[in-house]
Amino acid sequence: MEINKQDALFEFVLRIADDSLILGHRISEWCGHGPILEEDIALTNIALDFVGQATNFYDYAAKVEGKCRTADDLAFLRFEREYKNVLLVEQPNGHFGDTIARQFFFDVFRKLFFEELAKSTDEELAGIAEKSLLETKYHLRHSSEWMIRLGDGTEESHAKIQESVDTLWRYTGELFFSNEVDALLLNEKIGVDIAALKRPWEKQVREILGEATIEIPAHAWQQAGGRTGVHSEHLGYLLTELQYMQRAYPGMEW
Amino acid sequence: MDMKNINLEDKEREFQAKIDADIRIEPNDWMPDSYRKTLIRQISQHAHSEIVGMLPEGNWVTRAPNLRRKAVLLAKVQDEAGHGLYLYSAVETLGADREDTIDDLHSGKAKYSSIFNYPTLTWADMGTVGWLVDGAAIMNQVPLCRCSYGPYARAMVRVCKEESFHQRQGFEIIAGLANGTPEQKELAQDSLNRWWWPALMMFGPSDENSKHTAQSIKWKIKRETNDELRQKFVDVTVPQAEMIGLVIPDKDLKWNEEKQGYDYGEINWDEFMNVIQGNGPCNKQRVDARRNAKENGMWVREAATAYAEKRQAKKAS
Numbered sequence: 001m002e003i004n005k006q007d008a009l010f011e012f013v014l015r016i017a018d019d020s021l022i023l024g025h026r027i028s029e030w031c032g033h034g035p036i037l038e039e040d041i042a043l044t045n046i047a048l049d050f051v052g053q054a055t056n057f058y059d060y061a062a063k064v065e066g067k068c069r070t071a072d073d074l075a076f077l078r079f080e081r082e083y084k085n086v087l088l089v090e091q092p093n094g095h096f097g098d099t100i101a102r103q104f105f106f107d108v109f110r111k112l113f114f115e116e117l118a119k120s121t122d123e124e125l126a127g128i129a130e131k132s133l134l135e136t137k138y139h140l141r142h143s144s145e146w147m148i149r150l151g152d153g154t155e156e157s158h159a160k161i162q163e164s165v166d167t168l169w170r171y172t173g174e175l176f177f178s179n180e181v182d183a184l185l186l187n188e189k190i191g192v193d194i195a196a197l198k199r200p201w202e203k204q205v206r207e208i209l210g211e212a213t214i215e216i217p218a219h220a221w222q223q224a225g226g227r228t229g230v231h232s233e234h235l236g237y238l239l240t241e242l243q244y245m246q247r248a249y250p251g252m253e254w
Numbered sequence: 255m256d257m258k259n260i261n262l263e264d265k266e267r268e269f270q271a272k273i274d275a276d277i278r279i280e281p282n283d284w285m286p287d288s289y290r291k292t293l294i295r296q297i298s299q300h301a302h303s304e305i306v307g308m309l310p311e312g313n314w315v316t317r318a319p320n321l322r323r324k325a326v327l328l329a330k331v332q333d334e335a336g337h338g339l340y341l342y343s344a345v346e347t348l349g350a351d352r353e354d355t356i357d358d359l360h361s362g363k364a365k366y367s368s369i370f371n372y373p374t375l376t377w378a379d380m381g382t383v384g385w386l387v388d389g390a391a392i393m394n395q396v397p398l399c400r401c402s403y404g405p406y407a408r409a410m411v412r413v414c415k416e417e418s419f420h421q422r423q424g425f426e427i428i429a430g431l432a433n434g435t436p437e438q439k440e441l442a443q444d445s446l447n448r449w450w451w452p453a454l455m456m457f458g459p460s461d462e463n464s465k466h467t468a469q470s471i472k473w474k475i476k477r478e479t480n481d482e483l484r485q486k487f488v489d490v491t492v493p494q495a496e497m498i499g500l501v502i503p504d505k506d507l508k509w510n511e512e513k514q515g516y517d518y519g520e521i522n523w524d525e526f527m528n529v530i531q532g533n534g535p536c537n538k539q540r541v542d543a544r545r546n547a548k549e550n551g552m553w554v555r556e557a558a559t560a561y562a563e564k565r566q567a568k569k570a571s
């Protein structure tokens with residue numbers, strides 16, 4: 001398949017934006033229900049960062065596409081198969097440990113990814129990546145600390161977080177998905193060598209899990225599909241909620 | 255009269271003199287037990303209101319109509335959690351335990367603002383809640399910035415700045431809807447119809463039925479009466495509604511030239527008492543949500559404590 005640079009860039013930016021939007025949405029579901037007030041504040045703050053990142057990346061995607069679509073059009077008015085986020089971020093919140101494990105796997109990836117993207121020759125993209133990187137470092141510190149506390153806390157918390165890791169591990173492989181879009185942009189020094197992030201990701205994850213006394217699951221099977229728009233059943237419900245106002249009142253401003 | 259009582263009377267007189275001279279009371283200063291108790295009750299109720307107040311707005315976070323509104327709403331709910339946090343800290347300066355006061359909320363012993371027992375049914379409610387509920391909160395709280403108890407007064411200064419931001423955001427949403435499509439205007443009017451009276455009830459019972467007011471005013475814990483504050487709120491809000499073409503749902507509302515304020519209809523005090531007693535549309539749901547958050551999160555707290563203890567032990571050895 002031939003793909004031109006503009007289409008590739010649009011797709012590439014959309015993936016980042018969709019990851020941020022969908023994960024931000026999931027975290028925001030905690031609003032008012034966190035295990036302690038301080039965590040309610042932290043989770044809301046993290047959700048807010050992700051919505052902000054999504055907005056920046058959608059704005060840029062809309063500009064790259066050049067078809068008069070806005071950031072909101074991209075966020076709220078596509079169909080399920082057009083969303084390109086990884087399966088990991090659409091997984092339900094579950095209990096606090098599930099949310100933290102999902103966040104931790106993603107944060108380690110995101111930090112490595114933004115560090116590279118901040119070096120992009122596409123200055124606008126590099127700029128958004130750099131700004132997002134600052135937030136991501138904070139998110140990673142937050143999720144790592146909780147991984148360790150839960151893993152090395154009580155027997156109950158250890159069992160719970162180990163189970164979260166076992167369940168979510170199968171969605172981590174897809175973080176390193178790449179195809180011709182990435183190849184083309186890497187060639188242009190715009191994109192990121194995503195495959196190369198896998199080793200440092202594993203190393204960092206092992207380090208924290210080790211400290212948390214959590215074992216890495218033995219099963220190797222990895223689920224994928226999100227990056228090509230083939231999602232889990234969860235995404236449809238999430239989008240139904242997310243898009244409710246835009247679908248119920250088409251074309252109105254709020 | 256024994257020496258102890260004479261001393262107590264002297265102390266109380268001295269205390270009241272400080273208050274009369276507008277000298278702030280600080281945590282380590284002597285204060286009458288009843289002053290302390292009243293403040294613990296009032297500040298913890300206020301804190302609970304901030305926290306329970308996250309729920310009706312959190313209800314729309316996942317359905318906000320666009321990215322900007324989603325971000326603004328999240329930021330607002332985050333502010334409310336922050337207000338809860340400062341207020342619980344202020345309660346703790348009085349020797350109360352934050353978690354004990356929260357358990358009182360969960361057992362139904364402690365109250366919170368009656369307004370949060372009403373449901374947020376449409377997006378327009380995100381506008382109305384900001385406009386009216388944060389608006390009423392500001393009316394209640396601006397005088398508290400001059401409250402006699404230092405930590406509470408200082409918390410209020412910070413909180414009020416953010417509340418007025420919330421009020422403006424809410425009004426902006428409603429004004430946009432009122433000037434939008436016919437469907438949007440209808441959403442706005444319906445929302446105002448549902449929230450107007452509950453917002454007036456936020457100021458509490460009328461002065462003749464308010465059991466705490468007189469003493470609180472003497473102590474400068476309260477600086478204006480419920481009815482005075484309610485009147486101010488009506489006078490500020492009615493012209494705002496008129497400006498954007500919405501109708502206040504009160505057929506008795508009219509300008510009174512003599513008092514230079516609006517006369518308004520009778521509040522349904524039965525409804526108010528019912529909601530206070532736990533029979534509002536969402537009382538059970540709100541308290542259950544908060545209790546569940548704590549109970550479901552208990553293992554997380556326990557883990558954090560256990561981990562901190564292990565770390566401590568390692569350091570010591």
Ligand SMILES: [Fe+2]
Nearest residue numbers: 304333334337
């Ligand atoms: Fe507040």
Ligand SMILES: [Fe+2]
Nearest residue numbers: 304337391395
């Ligand atoms: Fe407040």
Ligand SMILES: [Fe+2]
Nearest residue numbers: 334388417420
């Ligand atoms: Fe507020």
